[in-house]
Amino acid sequence: MIRDHFRILTVDLTSGKGKIVTIEGRDTEAGGSGLAALLFDKYGHLDKPWDVPEQPLIFTIGPLTGYFPLMSKTVCGFKSPYHNQYGESHAGGRSALSLRFADLDGLVITGKAARPSYISIGSRHLEVKDVHYMWGIDLQRSGKMLRKMIGGAGHRSIFRIGPAGENLSAYACITVDTYRHFGRLGGGAVMGSKNLKAIAIQGDGVFQLPEGKEYAELFEEVHKQLTTTDMMDKYHNLGTPVNVAVLNGLKALPIRNLQQTTDPNIKGITGETFADDTLLRNTACAGCPVGCIHIGFVREKFMEPNQYLYRQVSYDHEPIFATGSMLGITNAFSVLGIIDMVEKMGLDVMSAGVALAWATEALEKGLISEKETLVPLKFNDAAGYKEAIQHLGLGSNDFYRLLAQGTMKAAAQYGGEDFACVLGQEMAGYATGEVFFTSQALGFRHSHLDSGGYSYDQKHTTERKVKEAVDFLVKDEQGRVLLTSMVACLFAREVYKDDLLADCLSSLGYTTLADNMQQVAQHIQKLRWRLRLATGFDPAAVKIPKRFTEVTTWKGPIDPKFLKQLKKEYTKRIIELGKEEPKEQ
Amino acid sequence: MKTAKVLTTPRMERCIGCHSCSLACARLVHKKLSWDTAGIRIISSGGLSTGFEAKSCLACNPAPCALACPTGAFSQRKGGGVIFKSKHCIQCGDCAEACPVEAIYLDATSEPFVCIHCGQCVPYCPHDCLEMAEVVVEPSTEKEAEEVAS
Ligand code: SF4
Ligand code: SF4
Ligand code: SF4
Ligand code: SF4
Numbered sequence: 001m002i003r004d005h006f007r008i009l010t011v012d013l014t015s016g017k018g019k020i021v022t023i024e025g026r027d028t029e030a031g032g033s034g035l036a037a038l039l040f041d042k043y044g045h046l047d048k049p050w051d052v053p054e055q056p057l058i059f060t061i062g063p064l065t066g067y068f069p070l071m072s073k074t075v076c077g078f079k080s081p082y083h084n085q086y087g088e089s090h091a092g093g094r095s096a097l098s099l100r101f102a103d104l105d106g107l108v109i110t111g112k113a114a115r116p117s118y119i120s121i122g123s124r125h126l127e128v129k130d131v132h133y134m135w136g137i138d139l140q141r142s143g144k145m146l147r148k149m150i151g152g153a154g155h156r157s158i159f160r161i162g163p164a165g166e167n168l169s170a171y172a173c174i175t176v177d178t179y180r181h182f183g184r185l186g187g188g189a190v191m192g193s194k195n196l197k198a199i200a201i202q203g204d205g206v207f208q209l210p211e212g213k214e215y216a217e218l219f220e221e222v223h224k225q226l227t228t229t230d231m232m233d234k235y236h237n238l239g240t241p242v243n244v245a246v247l248n249g250l251k252a253l254p255i256r257n258l259q260q261t262t263d264p265n266i267k268g269i270t271g272e273t274f275a276d277d278t279l280l281r282n283t284a285c286a287g288c289p290v291g292c293i294h295i296g297f298v299r300e301k302f303m304e305p306n307q308y309l310y311r312q313v314s315y316d317h318e319p320i321f322a323t324g325s326m327l328g329i330t331n332a333f334s335v336l337g338i339i340d341m342v343e344k345m346g347l348d349v350m351s352a353g354v355a356l357a358w359a360t361e362a363l364e365k366g367l368i369s370e371k372e373t374l375v376p377l378k379f380n381d382a383a384g385y386k387e388a389i390q391h392l393g394l395g396s397n398d399f400y401r402l403l404a405q406g407t408m409k410a411a412a413q414y415g416g417e418d419f420a421c422v423l424g425q426e427m428a429g430y431a432t433g434e435v436f437f438t439s440q441a442l443g444f445r446h447s448h449l450d451s452g453g454y455s456y457d458q459k460h461t462t463e464r465k466v467k468e469a470v471d472f473l474v475k476d477e478q479g480r481v482l483l484t485s486m487v488a489c490l491f492a493r494e495v496y497k498d499d500l501l502a503d504c505l506s507s508l509g510y511t512t513l514a515d516n517m518q519q520v521a522q523h524i525q526k527l528r529w530r531l532r533l534a535t536g537f538d539p540a541a542v543k544i545p546k547r548f549t550e551v552t553t554w555k556g557p558i559d560p561k562f563l564k565q566l567k568k569e570y571t572k573r574i575i576e577l578g579k580e581e582p583k584e585q
Numbered sequence: 586m587k588t589a590k591v592l593t594t595p596r597m598e599r600c601i602g603c604h605s606c607s608l609a610c611a612r613l614v615h616k617k618l619s620w621d622t623a624g625i626r627i628i629s630s631g632g633l634s635t636g637f638e639a640k641s642c643l644a645c646n647p648a649p650c651a652l653a654c655p656t657g658a659f660s661q662r663k664g665g666g667v668i669f670k671s672k673h674c675i676q677c678g679d680c681a682e683a684c685p686v687e688a689i690y691l692d693a694t695s696e697p698f699v700c701i702h703c704g705q706c707v708p709y710c711p712h713d714c715l716e717m718a719e720v721v722v723e724p725s726t727e728k729e730a731e732e733v734a735s
Contacts, residue, residue, distance in 0.1 A: 001618075066618060069605070097604070101620050124693070155620045155628075206619040206692055209612060219612070223605075227711060281636070284603035286620075289711040291601035 001207045002508050006035060006105040011119055013194050014053060014111030016128040027512045031062030032487035033088060034524035035106055036077030037531055040086055043108055046534045050079035051193040053112035062487040063510050066100035068222050070492040072285040074099060075484060081170040081186040082406060082425055085535040088445050089184050092285035092489060093177035098157035101203030113195040120150060122202030134197050138162055138344040139175055150200045160198040161188040162346020164393040168192050169404035171351035179293055179314040183348045184425060184447060215507040225495050227289050235292035235491050240317035241271030250554045252432045255325045256379050257357035258421050258547050261431045268330035269320055278332050280312060292491060298336045313340045321429030322353025328379030341386045345393025354426035355407045356388055362416040372399035418546040432457035434558060435469050437548050438566040442539050442574060444528055449490055451476035461555050464562045470569040482521035529578035539571040587722040589664025591644040591702045599712040600637040602627055606706040606715060613705045621690050624700025642666050642688040642700035653683035663722045666702050
């Protein structure tokens, strides 16, 4: 509902009780990323490790959630097991609308349940329930059990973890409504550390809309722009996997642990092939008429003669890169088979794929043996990778347990840091050049979505202007942090330009926010960096492994000097951004 | 021949679960932001993995919900479905119980929400799952038959 403050539910798992808290800050922190940071500032413990029970796990939505199309994402804020610093991860599905209709701007979970439990909330209920029998059960099975237990199909969202989260993997994800994820930075392990198997949010509240024509007309306008222009076509048609062929053509697709950036056999895993051969249907986040989620299928013969089972698996560019090209796999069904196993285990697909790509090369080079990997990992051996994913999720031996803490942590022990494709965390699927590498290595979430470094690389092929590039990263991050404070799907960023956002905010009565959007964006950007630095981030200490400097793209070889200068400049800017803001009188 | 329009859901196998239809009904018909107070509601059939179903009024004629309503707040709509007059409603919920397809949503105060077959949700569906169908209005009483004839 529209209000000038935030209505937050805090749940303490230790006592099993919750509290509704009113927090000021709508005009300064807005919601989403801003609100998550505000709540971490209030409830988080900067100096304590990520897994002490008192650390909060935070979910937030924004002022526009549910009121306009594609305002469909939820921000998750937490101290990350990956780097023990403040981090953020985003997901869609029905999460955002469920929180909106449960009448919450944010949910803060602290404490630790005595036994594995789930939290079930709605606009009129709160329950913490013991589900110890669900611990250890894979995500697909526990999902079915939870849906039966909780009810309300369609108008609720279920967040859950798999074995990876229970085993505290630093890149365990939180799966949302089967096909979406708070993927990166290990939110799943935070749930695991709290003995929290699942969170169910029932969206059963009903709210009045603003009177008068302004809101109604604006909604029509936004809906029209989002559905009738070709802007969204990319996401609805082939979806993000359209990038696979494009990047391969540009020599910018990470292949075989980034030993190559283009492969003549790529056709087997392009967006076109996925659509032609594997696509069953599209689906959407609630409140999004675009429907970018592409669902393919895996079919497995489990017994002779001719006994098959099948499952539906969602795919996107990132999972295809991580479990396909990065592992040398060029068959769409093999890729879906690996993604399916990643889903069962509840791992972040990008980190899992990139970690195994490193392990494959480390095995080739003799740094590790089959004693560690348990399976003879080989590029293009899908069956082996499926098994390895399971070992990674279950933490089958010391090697996999360490690898599940991050590729660089394993490389530090076994060697092979030079070819660990880590940019703050395991790389995303763009080998577009120096600006992207810098942006992911130093970016706030170490996500390809922090700022458009990959598109900057593509637009500025010849120039090597350090200051311009870093200015772009800082400015673009600011624009995006505003969107993720509303909370918009970043695919809608071409439609939700500043003017339109201001109109949307005004139509709901958030006029102060509408008038001060730029200051608010700047403030949130700085607040997030301050928290990141205060929890221990040292941008100057970030290393970009040698492998990234050995890459050749369509622009030619990576320029190590340019890369170094970018890193230095961006480091300087981040430290400035993270400085304490002067208090307003 | 007199006709009426009713909302139908002939192509739900195309549904992507975006909820644009329900949100449009809540917004435009009921002036609310809600998932529930809508004449059409989308549920996932057996988890997300097998697609979506719509809960909406089948435009029964005679309508079991109207027959069950003790106050006449629900009355038969010509061509099928019902007309709802909230001032007569005592929030007993009998209508919702009588509906064979759970098309009526009762809010926290037991106020019923049902499709009025206005068609406003239809253009919001990105996959053309919904359609307004034309039905012939059968004259149900002699008086009506006369009216139609005259
Ligand atoms: S609400 Fe239910 S019972 Fe009433 S007309 Fe519609 S489908 Fe039939
Ligand atoms: S709830 Fe209202 S409309 Fe429904 S049966 Fe009772 S009186 Fe009639
Ligand atoms: S036809 Fe009208 S009343 Fe029925 S669901 Fe659509 S918008 Fe709502
Ligand atoms: S608008 Fe269409 S696609 Fe979206 S939920 Fe409704 S019926 Fe399904």
